[in-house]
Each structure stands twice: as C-alpha cells, then as structure tokens.
Amino acid sequence: SKKTVLVTGCSSGIGLKIAVQLAKDPQERYYVIATMRDLGKSGKLEAEVGEALNKTLVIRQLDVTKEDSVKKCLDDLPGQRVDILVNNAGVGQIGPIESFSMEDMRKVFETNFFGVVHLIKKVLPGMKKRGGGHIVVISSIMGLQGVIFNDIYAASKFAIEGFCECLAVQLLKFNIFVSMIEPGPVNTEFEMKLMEEVSRSDFPGSDADTIRYFKDIYLPSAHEIFSSMGQTPEAVAKATVKVIGMQQPVFRHQTNVLYTPLTALKYADNTGNLSVRTFYNLLFNYGTLFHLSLGFLRCITCNCFRRRVMPV
Numbered sequence: 001s002k003k004t005v006l007v008t009g010c011s012s013g014i015g016l017k018i019a020v021q022l023a024k025d026p027q028e029r030y031y032v033i034a035t036m037r038d039l040g041k042s043g044k045l046e047a048e049v050g051e052a053l054n055k056t057l058v059i060r061q062l063d064v065t066k067e068d069s070v071k072k073c074l075d076d077l078p079g080q081r082v083d084i085l086v087n088n089a090g091v092g093q094i095g096p097i098e099s100f101s102m103e104d105m106r107k108v109f110e111t112n113f114f115g116v117v118h119l120i121k122k123v124l125p126g127m128k129k130r131g132g133g134h135i136v137v138i139s140s141i142m143g144l145q146g147v148i149f150n151d152i153y154a155a156s157k158f159a160i161e162g163f164c165e166c167l168a169v170q171l172l173k174f175n176i177f178v179s180m181i182e183p184g185p186v187n188t189e190f191e192m193k194l195m196e197e198v199s200r201s202d203f204p205g206s207d208a209d210t211i212r213y214f215k216d217i218y219l220p221s222a223h224e225i226f227s228s229m230g231q232t233p234e235a236v237a238k239a240t241v242k243v244i245g246m247q248q249p250v251f252r253h254q255t256n257v258l259y260t261p262l263t264a265l266k267y268a269d270n271t272g273n274l275s276v277r278t279f280y281n282l283l284f285n286y287g288t289l290f291h292l293s294l295g296f297l298r299c300i301t302c303n304c305f306r307r308r309v310m311p312v
C-alpha cells in the first residue's frame, strides 16, 4: 500500500518539486498531501502535477505557524496518518541585525524552528504507535555553517539541526528515521523574496559601514554565488526523494558537494579560528573571487585537482 507523505510549503520552489516528483513516482509508492498556506496559490502545482491531481496528490491548506491550521489539516487525514513528513516551509532573512525588530527575528523562528517542531510533535504519536515513519527536514548548509548577514536564518536552521540530532537517537528505537537535507544556494523565489525585502529597506538602526559591507560586499558575492553555484529546485527535490526512498534513510544529506569543504573547516580546527578567518578573508580580502576560492578549497580538502577552477 502507498505511503502517505505530507509536504509543507508546496506553492513554490523545492516543496512544489518534491510534491510533484513524489506524486509521479514510477513505482507509485506515495500518496501526497501537498500543503500550502494560501490555497489561492495552488495553480502552479496543479499545472505541474497534471493528471496525478486528486489521484496520487491532494492539496490542503496548512500554515505551519498556526495552531488551528495544523490541527485541522491533520484531523482531516484518515486516521491522522502521516508515514512521511517533509518539513519544507521556510523563510529567509538577510541584513544587519541592528535593523530587525525582535518580532521580525521571532517570525523566522516561528516558521523555520517552531513550525517544524509543532508538526513533528503532532505526527509522532501515530508514528510511534505504528512502529515506523520518516521525518524529513529541508534544512540548509547554513544549519551547519554560519554565513555573514544570515545571522537569524542560520540560527533557526542550527536550532532545527540540534533539535533533530537529539530526536533522531530516540526515534531510532521506534523505527522512525530523521533526515536533514542541506542544500547550498538554490535558485527559487527564496533569493528573490529576500532581495525584494532588502531593496525596500533603508536599514534603520544600522551604521553606514555595516550597511556598506552588506550592500557593496555581501550582496554582490551572494548574487554571484547563486548564479554560479546555485542548484535547481528539481535537483534538490530529486536528492530528497532519493533519501525518502532509502530502506535506512541517512541522517544528513548535503545536496551540493561544492559546499562540503566549507562545512569541514570548523572540524579541522576546533578553536574555530580557521573557519572564521577563512570566511573573513574570502569576503573582505578576495571579494568577488569567493566562488573561485570555493573551488580551490574543494581541491585542498580532497587532494584532487579536478575542480581547481570553477565554471563561471
């Protein structure tokens, strides 16, 4: 029989692609509950999923930050059954922290951390009773390595990584697997939404130097990294679907191998200086050569010269 998979944040990006790929699984292993905050935005998913709509995929309303919405969505499922939960919904935040209100910062945690915690808490009793299940989180490479001007976003992803690392051990006892998917940059609306927010702000509360570092140094390098190293949402969805199909799903999966050396830096030097200084030098001393340096790092880490120069 088919496994019921609930995916959050399916109106766009990675979540939409995961829902479509699962619904069109050649082995027909899945029944997909594709959820989104605003059902008015279901057009794109409906178009992409085509004939599978209302056969192997249904669309439901779910705002991961709203208690009543989570309750209603789960109560409406037959036997409240969710075999596989894919926590994809997430929001970004970039800029100097002096410019964000505490409320802005809490909102990021409400979605990226407490939203995930809430759904996991709700599906666990059923999974434990049935003696099996799989919890997937679309985390980020920023859940393992902080990146300048992504302070709160990275913290929210670190938080969910820590939470899941604790839980994974307990849940193994119940035959429930936990998997963290850690993409690097992905070309979805995510970056666009952030850029729009940034262009609207004049960063009240931040000093001129910090704003200059953000606008003139960080933003251009970030943009360059997205265009030269960014993955497609299809590729990240494909990697996620592969993990979902594993007999013994892995706990962590980084979808972009070019980022692995960067996350290894802090383990290579436990004073933390190597990673902090490397990021400092890459950003402030080499500027837009950042992406070239990433290719070089891969090289010295794995002793291979295949990627000495990144395709630009």
Ligand code: NAD
Pocket: 008, 009, 010, 011, 012, 013, 014, 015, 036, 037, 062, 063, 064, 065, 087, 088, 089, 090, 091, 092, 111, 115, 138, 139, 140, 141, 182, 183, 184, 185, 186, 187, 188, 189, 190, 191, 193, 233
């Ligand atoms: P996206 O903005 O296209 O998708 C995020 C989705 O989450 C949207 O459909 C949005 O409506 C939904 N969402 C936001 N708040 C919600 C809420 N309260 N309830 C329900 N849905 C909500 O961007 P994406 O790149 O597809 O992001 C998906 C996930 O991937 C996020 O968790 C993000 O942190 C993670 N991620 C993205 C990137 C990237 O570069 N794009 C990199 C690493 C990780």
